[in-house]
Amino acid sequence: MKFFQQTGKVAIGSRLRMLTDKVTEDAAKIYQLYDIDVQPKWFPIFYSLSKGEEITITELAKNIGHSHPSVSKMIGEMLKKGYVAERKDRLDGRRNVISLSSKGKEIYSKIDDQLIDVAAAIEDLSAQTQNKLWEAIEEWEFLLEQKTLLRRVMEKKKERDGLKVNIVDYTSAYKQAFKSLNEEWISTYFVMEESDFKALDHPQEYILDKGGAILVALYEGKPLGVCALIKMNDGEYDFELAKMAVSPKAQGKNIGFILASAIIERAKSLGASKIYLESNTILKPAINLYHKLGFQKIAGKPTPYSRCNIQMELIIT
Amino acid sequence: MKFFQQTGKVAIGSRLRMLTDKVTEDAAKIYQLYDIDVQPKWFPIFYSLSKGEEITITELAKNIGHSHPSVSKMIGEMLKKGYVAERKDRLDGRRNVISLSSKGKEIYSKIDDQLIDVAAAIEDLSAQTQNKLWEAIEEWEFLLEQKTLLRRVMEKKKERDGLKVNIVDYTSAYKQAFKSLNEEWISTYFVMEESDFKALDHPQEYILDKGGAILVALYEGKPLGVCALIKMNDGEYDFELAKMAVSPKAQGKNIGFILASAIIERAKSLGASKIYLESNTILKPAINLYHKLGFQKIAGKPTPYSRCNIQMELIIT
DNA sequence: TATATTTGCGTAATCAGTTACGTAATTAAT
DNA sequence: ATTAATTACGTAACTGATTACGCAAATATA
Known part of the structure; x- marks a missing residue:
């Protein structure tokens, strides 16, 4: 049974079972005695x-x-x-x-x-x-x-997965990824609208050149998450957080959180004091994420997107 | 599950099983993750x-x-x-x-x-x-x-059983027990002989009055073992250890060992330096016991018993 | 009061392991 | 060269537990 010496404590389950067997196996004989x-x-x-x-x-x-x-x-x-x-x-x-x-x-x-x-x-x-x-x-x-073993392992996984995530600035190399990652979720839950095509087909012109920013999350080198800050000419808000998308293949790797945190940091370094976003309550994980990051529900702003049924803001301190 | 708090460590087996289950149950979900x-x-x-x-x-x-x-x-x-x-x-x-x-x-x-x-x-x-x-x-x-749990428990049992055994001197109250316990094994393996009847029917005259001794082992007050020292007029040996019997109902309680040890002590206190005994190799547990007590096989003494095929002696130091 | 939900518990199916047993191949002994 | 013993391993039956399910009784709710 070299097994245990080699695997180490991962095999604690098997090892417990063996000891249990050993302790238990004599029981019948003891009663006989x-x-x-x-x-x-x-x-x-x-x-x-x-x-x-x-x-x-x-x-x-x-x-x-x-x-x-x-x-x-x-x-x-x-x-x-x-x-x-x-x-x-x-x-x-x-x-x-x-x-x-x-x-x-x-x-x-x-x-x-x-x-x-x-x-x-x-x-x-x-x-x-x-x-x-x-x-x-x-x-x-x-x-x-x-806390069950499962939860503990999940936390470790998240932690380690986080280390594999790199946040980088958008370059034209990620143009394809920026569009397809967004198109994926939009067309799953809603339909692509006019303003979507504008921003996704021409990010340089519609986002970056206007003073916005786009960040890309690389997981093991592959772009699996994107997120944009769009400059607002509004007086109240500095940026809109928009076009946030994480590949469903990369779910559970904490990429959303890392990416959103990075974009908020970026907004801060660009001098923002208030960020705005639009979403839909059907996207529960997203809403949860925004909430966790400190966004609060607001109401009453006009929007060009028909899929928007919730609006939120984050006041940067 | 108040069970464990009450039973204490005897339930270690059950408790191990429960922990094993708990550790193991998440495994499938972890693979899924x-x-x-x-x-x-x-x-x-x-x-x-x-x-x-x-x-x-x-x-x-x-x-x-x-x-x-x-x-x-x-x-x-x-x-x-x-x-x-x-x-x-x-x-x-x-x-x-x-x-x-x-x-x-x-x-x-x-x-x-x-x-x-x-x-x-x-x-x-x-x-x-x-x-x-x-x-x-x-x-x-x-x-x-x-050492398995079974063996450990067996040892504890023997130890505790020993405490329930009382060795007392023969009195006429035990006359019946002295005869029947001996008759039981003798007639199981052999047949009762003339000298058996003499000693068993008249222990006072044939054993005690001639300077011998009889000890009785009481287990929870009941006489379940007997053993005699018979004075020998032989020059070489002081006593013969004979008429040793333990009830089959009391097997495994270490009574034989306790009784024989006591009779050897008694011989010692009577100034004996050499004890003799006769037995038959068919009675393996008895032979083992004698061996454990220090008896050595000898040969060549004449004997009135036809069932005797082994003779042993113990030199008291 | 009628209906829905919860509770107690027995039966059936399933699961992860075991021991028992049979068969075929190999090795040892005569 | 037989014959006997051992070994490798598959199948079957059993064991001690589980989950799934269903029925009947009790309780809660509309």
């Missing part, structure tokens, strides 16, 4: 019932952290052995109330006796270790409760 | 094959610590996806040699990439804990390798 005719997997149920309370299948399941069909089945097996009794709740006909039979109680006293030795053996074992397994498990459970 | 069409359980196989070596099913199984049918099945699934190639060994027609296909190598490079983030996430997680799970698992594996 004490001449107790019981399946090890019943133990949590026996234990839960041992206080003498009556308890339903679902409560039992919650108690021991198993699914209710699993408990249901085990109770069936224990019933066959005569260790438990079931009865329907008179007040609630759905509930199946379980309790230990006298035979079950007798068996449990044997289990209880056996437990003394098992506990002592485990106590001995864990006294021989430097690292406390029980406490370690508790900590891991707590941490995973707070 | 990276757009890798692979089942998590294949990972160890992928990893083992990633070095480019060709390797057989059984070797793979040994490598990753699973049974060979399990590997065989997984390889079948991976084959269907086109991730691996198999071929029969030309020199040994039984061997099924597996390697990664080019498609498999491509997929593995994706997995490898994903591993960077998973490793980072786990590293982060474990940095946040006081108790080191990985190291703890290693220690437990090592200790269980040396």
